Amino acid sequence: MSAAPHERAPVLEVESLSKAFGGVQAVERVSFTLSSSELLAMIGPNGAGKTTCFNMLNGQLRPDAGAVRLNGRSILGLRPQSIWRLGVGRTFQITATFVSMTVRENVQMALINYHRRSRALWRPAKNHYIDEAMTLLERVGMDRQYDRACGVLAYGDLKRVELAIALANDPKLLLMDEPTAGMAPRERMELMQLTAEIVHERGIAVLFTEHDMDVVFAHADRIMVLDRGELISEGPPMAVRSNKKVQEIYLGSGAAHGVEIS
Amino acid sequence: MADFIVSLLTGLSSAAAMFLVASGLSIIFGVTRIVNFAHGSFYMLGAYIGYTLVQAIGSTGIGFWAAVLIAAVAVGLIGVVMEILLLRRIYKAPELFQLIATFGVILVIQDVTLWVWGPEDLVGPQAPGLKGAVFILGKPLPEYDLALIAISPLVLLGLWALFKLTRWGTLVRAATQDRQMVAALGVNQRWLFTGVLFLGSALAGLGGAVQIPKGGADLLMDFNILAAAFVVVVVGGMGSIFGAFWAALLFGILQTFGIQILPNSTLVLMFLVMAVVLIFRPWGLLGIPESVLQIPSGPPERPLRPALPRVRALAGAACAVLLALPIVHLVFPEVVGTFTLVLVIEIMVFVLFAAALHFIMGPGGMVSFGHAAYFGGGAYAAALLVKFADAPFELAFWAAPVGGALLAFLFGWFCVRLSGVYFAMLTLAFAQIAWAFVFQDMPGSVLKTFGIADEYGAPLKITGGDDGLNDIWPSQWASARVSYYYITVGLSVAALWIMRRILYAPFGYTLRAGRDSPLRAAAIGIDLTRHRWLAFAISGAFTGLAGSLFLFSKGSIFPTTLEIARSFDALLMVLLGGVQSLFGPIFGAAALTWLNDLFSVLSYWRFLLGVTIIALVLLLPQGLAGFAGTRLGRRLRLARPEEMAT
Numbered sequence: 010m011s012a013a014p015h016e017r018a019p020v021l022e023v024e025s026l027s028k029a030f031g032g033v034q035a036v037e038r039v040s041f042t043l044s045s046s047e048l049l050a051m052i053g054p055n056g057a058g059k060t061t062c063f064n065m066l067n068g069q070l071r072p073d074a075g076a077v078r079l080n081g082r083s084i085l086g087l088r089p090q091s092i093w094r095l096g097v098g099r100t101f102q103i104t105a106t107f108v109s110m111t112v113r114e115n116v117q118m119a120l121i122n123y124h125r126r127s128r129a130l131w132r133p134a135k136n137h138y139i140d141e142a143m144t145l146l147e148r149v150g151m152d153r154q155y156d157r158a159c160g161v162l163a164y165g166d167l168k169r170v171e172l173a174i175a176l177a178n179d180p181k182l183l184l185m186d187e188p189t190a191g192m193a194p195r196e197r198m199e200l201m202q203l204t205a206e207i208v209h210e211r212g213i214a215v216l217f218t219e220h221d222m223d224v225v226f227a228h229a230d231r232i233m234v235l236d237r238g239e240l241i242s243e244g245p246p247m248a249v250r251s252n253k254k255v256q257e258i259y260l261g262s263g264a265a266h267g268v269e270i271s
Numbered sequence: 272m273a274d275f276i277v278s279l280l281t282g283l284s285s286a287a288a289m290f291l292v293a294s295g296l297s298i299i300f301g302v303t304r305i306v307n308f309a310h311g312s313f314y315m316l317g318a319y320i321g322y323t324l325v326q327a328i329g330s331t332g333i334g335f336w337a338a339v340l341i342a343a344v345a346v347g348l349i350g351v352v353m354e355i356l357l358l359r360r361i362y363k364a365p366e367l368f369q370l371i372a373t374f375g376v377i378l379v380i381q382d383v384t385l386w387v388w389g390p391e392d393l394v395g396p397q398a399p400g401l402k403g404a405v406f407i408l409g410k411p412l413p414e415y416d417l418a419l420i421a422i423s424p425l426v427l428l429g430l431w432a433l434f435k436l437t438r439w440g441t442l443v444r445a446a447t448q449d450r451q452m453v454a455a456l457g458v459n460q461r462w463l464f465t466g467v468l469f470l471g472s473a474l475a476g477l478g479g480a481v482q483i484p485k486g487g488a489d490l491l492m493d494f495n496i497l498a499a500a501f502v503v504v505v506v507g508g509m510g511s512i513f514g515a516f517w518a519a520l521l522f523g524i525l526q527t528f529g530i531q532i533l534p535n536s537t538l539v540l541m542f543l544v545m546a547v548v549l550i551f552r553p554w555g556l557l558g559i560p561e562s563v564l565q566i567p568s569g570p571p572e573r574p575l576r577p578a579l580p581r582v583r584a585l586a587g588a589a590c591a592v593l594l595a596l597p598i599v600h601l602v603f604p605e606v607v608g609t610f611t612l613v614l615v616i617e618i619m620v621f622v623l624f625a626a627a628l629h630f631i632m633g634p635g636g637m638v639s640f641g642h643a644a645y646f647g648g649g650a651y652a653a654a655l656l657v658k659f660a661d662a663p664f665e666l667a668f669w670a671a672p673v674g675g676a677l678l679a680f681l682f683g684w685f686c687v688r689l690s691g692v693y694f695a696m697l698t699l700a701f702a703q704i705a706w707a708f709v710f711q712d713m714p715g716s717v718l719k720t721f722g723i724a725d726e727y728g729a730p731l732k733i734t735g736g737d738d739g740l741n742d743i744w745p746s747q748w749a750s751a752r753v754s755y756y757y758i759t760v761g762l763s764v765a766a767l768w769i770m771r772r773i774l775y776a777p778f779g780y781t782l783r784a785g786r787d788s789p790l791r792a793a794a795i796g797i798d799l800t801r802h803r804w805l806a807f808a809i810s811g812a813f814t815g816l817a818g819s820l821f822l823f824s825k826g827s828i829f830p831t832t833l834e835i836a837r838s839f840d841a842l843l844m845v846l847l848g849g850v851q852s853l854f855g856p857i858f859g860a861a862a863l864t865w866l867n868d869l870f871s872v873l874s875y876w877r878f879l880l881g882v883t884i885i886a887l888v889l890l891l892p893q894g895l896a897g898f899a900g901t902r903l904g905r906r907l908r909l910a911r912p913e914e915m916a917t
Contacts, residue, residue, distance in 0.1 A: 093796035105791040107784050109572035118784050119795040127781045127797060128805070130773050134780040160571035174795065 018081070020045050020181050020214040021066075026075035028061055035061040037238040038075070043182070045212040048205060050225045052218065053235035054258060059218045062235070063184050066216070067099050068092040080181060094123075098180035102187040104167040108160035112151055112170050115159055116142040119177035145173040148207060165196045172204065176211075183208070185217035189224055197221060201228045226250065234258070273408035278527050280407070283423075284416035284485075286523025288314070290423045291478030292496055293503035293515040294430065295471035301447035301510035302467045305358060305369045306692065309376040311497030313472045316380060317346045317479025318395075318488035319388050325396055325483065332400040343477035350472025354465050357885065362464075364892040365572075367638060371846045372888045374839070377493060378881030385490060386875070392490075395483035415484050422481060426474070427516050434512075443467060447510050448559075495538075498703075498835060502541045505696040506548050508558020517556060539707035542700040546685070549697045553689050571787075572851045575775060581908040582854075582899075593619075593760050597753040612752055613824075616759045618864045620821045623763040625844035625856035627813035630770050631806050632842075633850045634779055636786030637687070640695040641702025642814055642841050644682065647832030648705055649675030649815025650822040654740040655733070664746040668819050675815020676808050678705070683807035687800055702838055710830040712736040739829035743822060759820050766813050771853055773809070782806055847887060849894020858895040862887075 019042035028036045036058040043049050051059050064070040066077060068089040077085050084092050093099075107115050113135075120138040121127055129137075146152040149169040154162070159170060168188070175183055188204065189197035201224055208215050219225050225232060226246045233243040234255050242252045249255055296310045324338035357372050401418055404411040434440035442463055446453045454460055479492070486492070503522060507514025522541050529540040548556065578586070596615060600607040624646055631637040652674025656662040662670070682701040689697055707713070715730035725731055734740065744750055749758055773779050785792045785799040792799055822828050831837065840863070848859025866883060870876035891897045899909035 089793060090796040090798055093794070099794050101790065101794070105788045105794070107787040107791065109574060109783055109787050110780070111574045114574065114780065118780060121777045122781070122795050122797055126777050127802065129777040131776050133775045134777045135775075137777060158571070158574050160573075174791075177795070 019043060020080060021216070022076070022078040022081075023066070024076040026062065026065060026077065027073045028058075028065060028070065029073055034238050036065070036072075036235075039235070039238075039240045040075075041233055041240065041243060043214045043216060045181070045214050046209050048208060048215045048217065048228055048230050050217055050219055050229035050232045051235060052220075052222075052225060052232060056237070057235040058238040059235060060186065061238075063099070063186055063216075063218070067097055067184055093178060096178060096181035097184065098175040098178060098182070099184045100171050100175050100186060100188060102190050104164065104171060106159040106167055106170055106174070108158070111156050111158055112162070113139070113142050113146060113155040115170055116145055116173050116177055119174045123178045141177075142173075145176050146170075148176070149173045149203065165192055165200070168192065168196075168200055169203070172200075172207070176207065180213055183213055183215045183217075185215060187218055187220065189219065189221060194223075197224055198227065204228075273410040276407055277410045277412050279524060280412055280420065281416060282524035282527035283520060284419035284523070285526060286519040287419040287423045288478040288482040288486075288496070289499055289503050289522060290516055290519035291426060291481070292475045292500040293507070293519055294426070294512050295474030295478075296500050297504045297507070297510055297512060297515050298443070298474070299467055299471035300504070300692075302443055302450070303358070303362075303464050304450070305373070306367060307373050307471070308370055308497065309353065309373040309380065310471070310475050310500060311493035311495070312377050312380040313346050313350060313475035314479040314496045314500075315384060315488070315490070315493040316349060317342050317476030318483055318486075318492060319384055319393070319479075320345050320476070321480030321483050322388075322393050322395060322488050329396065330399060332398075335398050335400075339477065339480040342480040343473045346476025346479070347469040347473030350468040350475075351465055353472075354468040357889070358468070359461065359464070360889055361892050364888075365850055365894075367850070368846055368888070368892065368894070371843055372885060374843055375881040375884035375888065378877040378884070381490065381493065382875045382878035382881070388488070390490065393488040395485065395487040398484045401484075413485075419481065419485070423516065423519065426477075427512065430512055439463075439466065494835075498538060498699075499541060501696060501699070502545045504555075505693065506545050506555055508555030509692055510559060511555070511557040514555055514557030539703055542703040542707075546697060546700040546704065549689065549693060549700070550685055553693055555693075572783075575783075575853075576911065579908060579911065585909075590764060593764070594757075597756050601753070609752060612756050614865070614868055616756055616820075616824050617868075618861050619759050619763040620817050620824065621841070621844060621860040621864045622857050623766055623820070624814055624817040624841050625848065625860035626767055626770055627810045627817060628841045629845045629848075629850065629853075629856040630774070630810045630813065631782075631803075632845055633853070633855070634774050634786065635782040635803060635806050637690075637803060637807065638695045638842075639686075639810075639838075640699035640842065641835075641838050642698070642810075643833050643835070643837035644698075644702035644705040645675040645679050645811040645814040646818040646821070646837065646841070647709070647828070647830075648678045648818070649673075649811075650818035650828050650832055651709060651734060651740070652815070653819050653822055654743050654828045657743045658740055659733075664744075664749065664823065668745075668823065671819030671822065672812045672815040675818060676812035679811020679814075680804075680808040683804050683811070687803040687807055699835070699838070702833065703835070706830060706833040706835075709734045709833055710736060734830075737830065739827055741827040743828070744826050745823045749823075755824060759824065762816065762820065766816055767857070770813060774853060778802070778806075843884075847884065847894060849891075849896035851893065852896035852899075854899075855894050855896040862895060 021043040023042070024040045025038045026036055026040070027038055039062065051062065053059055061070065065072045068087050068091070071086065076083060079095055079097065084095060107118060110118065117134060117138055120141050121134065124138070126137060143152055143155065146155055149172050151166060151169050151173060154166065159167065162170065189200055192200065204215070205228055229246055231244065232246055232249040234241050234249060236258050242249055242255050292310065292314050296307060299305060299307050321339055321342035324342055325335055329335040329338045353376055357376070358369055361369055361372060398415050398418070401414040403414050405414055405417065434444050442453060442458055446463060499522070503515055503518045507516070507518035525540055525544065593615065596607055597612060600612060628639060628642045631639060649671035653667045653671040656667040656670045682698070686694055686697045686701070712730065712732060712734045714733040718724070719730040723731065745755060749755055781797055781802050784797060785802065789799060818832070821832070844859035844863050845856045846859070847863060848857065849855035866880055870879045873879065887895065893900060898904050904910050905912060
């Protein structure tokens with residue numbers, strides 16, 4: 010084993026990221042770093058600014074202020090496509106796959122685009138990158154269903170296919186929006202176990218949001234807590250769990266939610 | 272000044288019918304997501320039924336308005352009949368499939384109207400009590416115009432109250448925003464849809480009936496109002512009644528003043544305004560962003576597989592028959608006559624046209640309502656090259672695909688940024704602009720402004736306007752019937768094969784990816800707009816090729832090759848054939864061209880064609896190509912066992 014995650018050069022550095030919509034400060038001066046092989050959970054109540062953060066990291070939204078660096082290089086202002094090409098993958102809360110294609114074709118599409126072959130007009134798409142696609146499907150345990158249409162798969166299987174798709178661009182950083190939403194408890198643990206294994210094998214940095222606290226505490230290396238756009242706590246699971254402010258936000262302190270906690 | 276005010280008021284009064292029809296169309300689309308082509312026919316029925324009723328009971332003021340209202344209710348009931356007997360059975364069909372069913376209804380209503388009321392235009396009686404004119408600054412304005420001006424706001428108010436204050440109205444608004452949620456709340460969708468069809472159709476009927484004193488009734492009014500109503504709905508914003516109201520006013524005024532500038536192309540003016548609005552406000556003036564208004568698709572398309580051995584064998588056999596026909600013709604002219612060869616040439620032209628449209632419509636999910644622009648536009652490019660540059664056939668022929676591609680490249684740049692119905696309407700707008708360009712011989716007018724004219728100072732004839740361009744034939748070697756037959760069959764089969772290759776290649780898959788999930792496509796770094804743009808241009812090239820084959824088979828070209836009806840023909844072919852199959856457009860085009868030819872010698876052929884289309888729609892909701900997925904088709908090994916028809 011090499012050094013512990015936090016001692017390596019960070020994959021992602023975020024400094025004072027801010028975004029306001031109209032007069033509402035959705036994200037306010039959020040800073041954090043993320044190293045390879047590290048799973049960082051971003052939690053917080055609804056409207057805390059998690060999705061806004063994600064959208065700024067993958068280029069869908071332009072921050073008002075702040076800096077985002079991937080492996081030391083600023084990715085601020087790049088288009089989502091460019092950021093994806095630099096190795097930032099994303100999965101969605103609700104599954105989004107190409108329903109009129111087979112499982113393998115879904116992965117092949119990501120590979121075809123990664124290798125800039127999407128404008129090829131002649132050789133059939135299904136003959137492109139077969140081995141690479143099968144390797145990825147094998148890794149997520151979907152190789153035996155490779156020829157089924159994505160439109161007929163079970164939900165948990167779709168999630169695995171999405172994981173394989175997300176690995177196609179050889180990501181350095183994965184942004185996972187509620188990776189286990191809508192799944193049964195046992196499936197959740199299995200999927201996160203699989204994700205964690207792959208992440209460690211490949212040295213991928215993962216930032217994920219999650220509502221299921223069991224999943225968060227079982228799998229996150231570190232946790233950051235957002236509330237109303239601000240980072241209020243960050244650290245290893247045990248430390249965050251015992252943090253007073255976090256407990257107040259999640260369990261209610263008896264005080265009204267609008268009261269400032271100092 | 273007085274002229275201006277009277278013109279303004281005339282404009283406002285002519286907005287009434289447009290608003291009534293457009294609001295009905297908008298309500299029906301908002302809830303059922305059906306693009307109801309028959310809506311113009313309901314307007315026409317409203318006028319005819321209203322005419323008859325006014326003749327019977329309309330001698331008094333009360334009688335007149337009662338007749339108008341009864342006509343509206345009657346048309347509403349006809350809409351209900353259409354919903355229950357037809358639409359209800361095909362809600363689950365692939366997207367836009369219902370459109371062909373309503374097109375069948377148009378044809379049926381046209382012939383029924385012709386049969387009942389005869390071919391003459393009916394001049395509407397004046398409304399009792401409103402026969403005079405009021406004088407505004409000394410200029411006369413018919414009193415009835417004032418009544419029409421009052422009707423739109425009254426109906427708007429009524430609709431507003433209906434939607435805001437009643438439970439039914441609340442449900443309609445909810446369903447417009449999220450149909451699934453309303454279904455999940457346990458609302459009986461069937462009756463909601465039926466009710467909406469009644470309301471929407473009745474509004475169209477009302478629009479037709481109130482305009483009798485001004486416009487009377489004629490058999491062309493269904494298509495005339497349909498185009499205008501779509502423009503109003505789209506400019507106002509799909510699903511927005513207030514948007515339709517303002518847009519109708521805008522266009523009413525525009526028409527009145529437009530007549531003074533461009534006498535016979537006020538409709539083009541509307542399309543021009545629509546194109547500008549959509550470019551700057553992609554969801555219309557008061558519309559909701561498109562994500563909410565995605566046209567729902569039916570069951571997901573199945574993955575592309577290589578054709579089954581049986582299907583390959585059949586395709587090969589079909590090609591062999593096509594190649595052998597002229598030989599049979601030469602040996603046994605009484606078995607295969609010249610006429611058969613001409614028909615096959617025509618069929619192949621439209622098969623190619625439909626396949627080129629399907630190229631973007633099926634795999635790309637881009638439904639173009641204006642593909643005739645590239646068909647006729649390409650053909651005009653070739654014809655002009657022959658006429659003015661004396662280009663040989665061998666060169667001019669290829670000007671059409673190049674011209675089609677360039678035109679699609681230009682128009683596509685604006686269109687591919689939109690999706691769903693807005694994309695469809697912008698393509699339609701551009702097609703109308705292209706049509707007007709040719710029909711009004713704009714190049715001639717433009718040259719005239721630069722001082723280039725004929726010896727009498729009149730504009731030069733470039734596109735020839737209504738007269739078209741004539742006497743454009745292939746070279747000697749290609750002009751014999753059999754030679755041209757082989758050119759057509761050879762090129763169209765080759766083009767079909769190339770398109771099929773492209774659709775199986777990464778490019779075609781990328782289009783499908785964008786259609787299936789734009790979100791995921793973006794997440795794997797696909798620049799969808801560029802791919803869609805390129806696909807649009809490729810489709811334009813193949814459409815232009817079809818146009819070229821068409822041009823040189825007829826020897827002449829007219830503005831009708833660019834008109835709306837031609838675009839809709841191609842659309843119907845794709846939908847009837849089955850949008851989810853690559854073979855669909857081939858079957859659809861062959862069937863419709865053949866049926867058209869078969870019925871065209873009969874009187875009431877529209878009725879027969881309409882009924883046939885409706886029957887096909889009901890029997891094969893997946894289109895003609897969907898036959899492969901039926902039980903019989905699977906038994907004949909035309910589809911894999913897992914490809915069940917749903």
